[in-house]
Amino acid sequence: MARPIVATIHSDALRHNLSIIRQVASESQIWSVVKANGYGHGLERIWQSLRDTDGFALLNLEEAILLxxxxxxxxxxxxxxxxSPEELETLDRYRLTTCVHSNWQIQALAQATLSAPLDIYLKVNSGMNRLGFQPEQVNNAWHKLRNSDNVGEITLMSHFACAEEPEGIQEPLRRIELAAKDIVSSWSLANSAATLWHPHSRRDWVRPGIILYGASPSGRWQDIASTGLRPAMSLQSEIIGIQNLRSGETVGYGRRYQTSREQRIGIVACGYADGYPRHAPTGTPVYVDGVRTCTVGAISMDMLAIDLTPCPEVHIGTRVELWGNNIRIDDIAQAAGTVGYELMCALAPRVPVVVAN
Structure with a gap:
């Protein structure tokens, strides 16, 4: 018998979430962000569920070629x-739109031999200081690109560091507008948080990522509860063992949890080698037999322990939801001191995945 853990990708949730974004940003086109293998969902599994998008945004050439x-x-x-300049041949062959964030890329484009011009997204540094041209450099970069025969349509793009905050895009947007004051072009600025909460940032193209998969850009699912967004991934397993403990006994590595009374403990086939966060503390929520309960003790490589006090009727073989519709991935991430993005991307290759329509 196969180990009972399984991740389910909900195609209907992906389609639904894209339709919600379409309603929210009704005057914008949508780049569906599917980087990191579709945020861990599997690009090959999900892309057709998102085929009503206007475009896909990602990082790796291999993923672009797959599409x-x-x-x-x-x-x-x-x-x-x-x-590298050598990759321009592949961009040309597969007709890919590329971000440009450095002068060497502009020079490489100018020197390339292409069959037709490539569309360009010119990256403006909004103050996040990862990639992009400083506002005072943008106009010069724009004109260099505009004067190149290898460049087609140019769109200005940027990114926000704190779009989940009420005033989080005010100063970055001021920098972007300063950079673009003498430039006429399309714009793509809004990530998931800006798409939801800053309507004036949506412009021509939005770039939703995490909300496509039904988690919150703020890390708090309550912040998106009213949107109708649905989780696109659920992780489930089963109880494979039960321990009836006396008061004062301990659970797991390091004896981090000690019972204060007689307590029934369930052992679940899921651990950090499956992608569940090792640092999830006692009290991290799980869903068993229609009841919300919690983990106890340290997370092991292949197993975790849960409190069965609220659900005395469960038995070996009872299904357990680690995250999904009843336990939001944001709650697990918050308990473990991380974000839902990481948990999605950390789903281990050994976990079987099924796709539900």
């Missing part, structure tokens, strides 16, 4: 651009 070879004909945006 083209699967039949995707609409735009694909490389969010970090190309990493």
């Amino acid at each position: 083209r070879e699967k039949g995707w004909k609409k735009p694909i945006l490389l969010l970090e651009g190309f990493f």
Whole structure:
């Protein structure tokens, strides 16, 4: 018998979430962000559920080529651009849109031999200080690109560091507008948080990522509870063992949990080698037999322990939801001191994945 853990990808949730974003940003086109193998959901598994998008945004050439070879004909945006001049031949062959954030990329484009011009997203540094041109450099970069025969349409793009905060885009947007004051072009600024909570940032193209998968850009699912967004991934397993403990006994490595009374403990086939966060503390929520309970003790490589006090009728083989519709991935992440993005991307290859329509 196979180990009972399984991750389910909910295609209906992906389609639904895209439709919600379409309603929210009704005057914008949508780049569906599917980087990191579709945020851990599996690009090959999910792309057709998102085929009503206007374009896909990602990082790796391999993922872009996969989409083209699967039949995707609409735009694909490389969010970090190309990493060497030699890659421009591939961008040309597969007709990819590329971010440009450095002068060497502008020079490489000018010197390349292409079959047709490439569309460009010119990256403006909004103050996040990862990639992009400083506001005072943007106009010069724009004109260099505009004067190149290898460059087609140019769109200004940027990113926000704190768009989940009420005033989080005010200063970055001021920097972007300063950079673009003498430039006429399309704009792409809004990530998931800005798309939801800063309507004036949506402009021509929005770039939703985490909300496509039904988690919150703030890390608090309550912040998106009213949107109707649904989790696109659930992780479930089963109880494979039960221990009836006396008061004063301990559970797990390091004896981090000690019972204060007689207590029934369930052992679940899921651990950090499956992608569950090792640092999730006692009290991290789980859902068993229609009841919300919690973990106790340290998370092991292959197992974790849960408190069965609220659900005395459960038995070996009872299903356990680690995250999904009843336990939001944001709650697990918050308990473990991380974000839902990381848990999605950390799903281990050994976990079987099924796709539900």
